[in-house]
Amino acid sequence: MGKTVLVVDDSSTMRQMVAYTLTSAGFEVVEAGNGKEAVNKLNAGAKPALVVTDLNMPEMDGITLIAEIRKMAAFKFTPILMLTTESTDDKKKAGQAAGATGWIVKPFNPEQMLKVIQKVLPA
Amino acid sequence: MSADLSQFQESFFEESAEHLSTIEDGLLQLEQHPQDLDLLARIFRAAHSIKGNSGMFGFTAVGQFTHKMETLLDQLRNGHLSVTPAIADILLRSTDCLKLLIDAAHGGAAPDQDTIAKLEQELAAAAGDASKPGSGASPAGASGGAPSAASSPQGFRIAWTPPNWMFQRGLDPLRLINELAELGTIASRSLNVSHLPTFASLDPELCYLS
Numbered sequence: 001m002g003k004t005v006l007v008v009d010d011s012s013t014m015r016q017m018v019a020y021t022l023t024s025a026g027f028e029v030v031e032a033g034n035g036k037e038a039v040n041k042l043n044a045g046a047k048p049a050l051v052v053t054d055l056n057m058p059e060m061d062g063i064t065l066i067a068e069i070r071k072m073a074a075f076k077f078t079p080i081l082m083l084t085t086e087s088t089d090d091k092k093k094a095g096q097a098a099g100a101t102g103w104i105v106k107p108f109n110p111e112q113m114l115k116v117i118q119k120v121l122p123a
Numbered sequence: 124m125s126a127d128l129s130q131f132q133e134s135f136f137e138e139s140a141e142h143l144s145t146i147e148d149g150l151l152q153l154e155q156h157p158q159d160l161d162l163l164a165r166i167f168r169a170a171h172s173i174k175g176n177s178g179m180f181g182f183t184a185v186g187q188f189t190h191k192m193e194t195l196l197d198q199l200r201n202g203h204l205s206v207t208p209a210i211a212d213i214l215l216r217s218t219d220c221l222k223l224l225i226d227a228a229h230g231g232a233a234p235d236q237d238t239i240a241k242l243e244q245e246l247a248a249a250a251g252d253a254s255k256p257g258s259g260a261s262p263a264g265a266s267g268g269a270p271s272a273a274s275s276p277q278g279f280r281i282a283w284t285p286p287n288w289m290f291q292r293g294l295d296p297l298r299l300i301n302e303l304a305e306l307g308t309i310a311s312r313s314l315n316v317s318h319l320p321t322f323a324s325l326d327p328e329l330c331y332l333s
Contacts, residue, residue: 011172013134017179020128056171058164070291076328079293085175101293107178110128119298 002026006048008038010057021110035060051080055091063098070099079120135176139225142169146218157206167196182228191243192217195250213245284333
């Protein structure tokens with residue numbers, strides 16, 4: 001069974017595309033529509049090896065989510081990639097300050113996304 | 124292994140229709156409640172999602188136009204500008220235009236270029252021409268800015284002290300070093316262990332090496 005990735009985005013189309021890209025590469029995917037849902041899934045026992053999150057979301061945004069994840073003992077060192085548009089440079093920095101590992105630019109290219117993931121996933 | 128994402132186009136059109144009605148309803152409500160920041164945030168997010176998703180399918184006309192709307196909405200959302208009837212009117216007309224652009228991407232008739240250009244100008248003018256040139260997109264943020272090795276035999280001496288919180292962002296210094304190694308040939312490598320504390324006072328969550 002492949003490693004699990006938690007995909008967080010309020011756009012269902014974007015979630016489907018990321019999930020498709022990842023499952024095609026052998027990953028298991030858990031989806032959440034905003035930060036709050038993601039936290040709930042983690043509290044309910046999801047054990048992702050990687051988190052890919054959008055930043056601009058209702059209920060709980062991506063930056064807050066990243067900070068929340070870093071507070072959880074089990075996910076202190078889990079790689080977190082932000083999935084973000086190029087126009088949010090200051091947000092990218094805020095995300096890194098909150099504990100994000102790196103980012104993937106939206107629109108993403110599936111092969112490039114997988115390459116970045118290979119770089120941050122522990123072997 | 125290249126994943127074909129074009130199969131998600133229908134989902135894009137369905138979702139965009141929802142976002143368009145969120146924007147439209149939001150703008151109409153905004154006329155009564157021009158200070159409602161939650162409402163502005165919702166409108167902004169809807170536009171932002173259309174923009175982000177449109178790029179996935181190469182709908183550049185949709186993306187560019189939404190970006191112009193987003194810039195103005197951002198100014199409103201951040202309180203740099205307040206909603207006036209004139210601004211609400213521009214945004215409503217822009218929403219109609221965006222609807223046509225999305226229809227065009229779906230195989231409908233393309234909207235009039237002059238209308239688009241004129242609305243884009245109005246949006247930019249209303250936003251105080253604050254539209255910044257887009258910064259260069261960089262594919263991965265995991266690596267630091269290392270000079271790429273030139274083809275000349277010139278060498279680089281790179282000294283790097285990883286910040287001690289490295290691990291806490293899910294980063295592995297060794298991966299970065301290995302990636303750096305792919306850019307050229309490593310003549311020699313050395314590890315500085317002078318900051319390593321005694322075992323008893325070592326915090327396993329911090330990086331001490333350089």
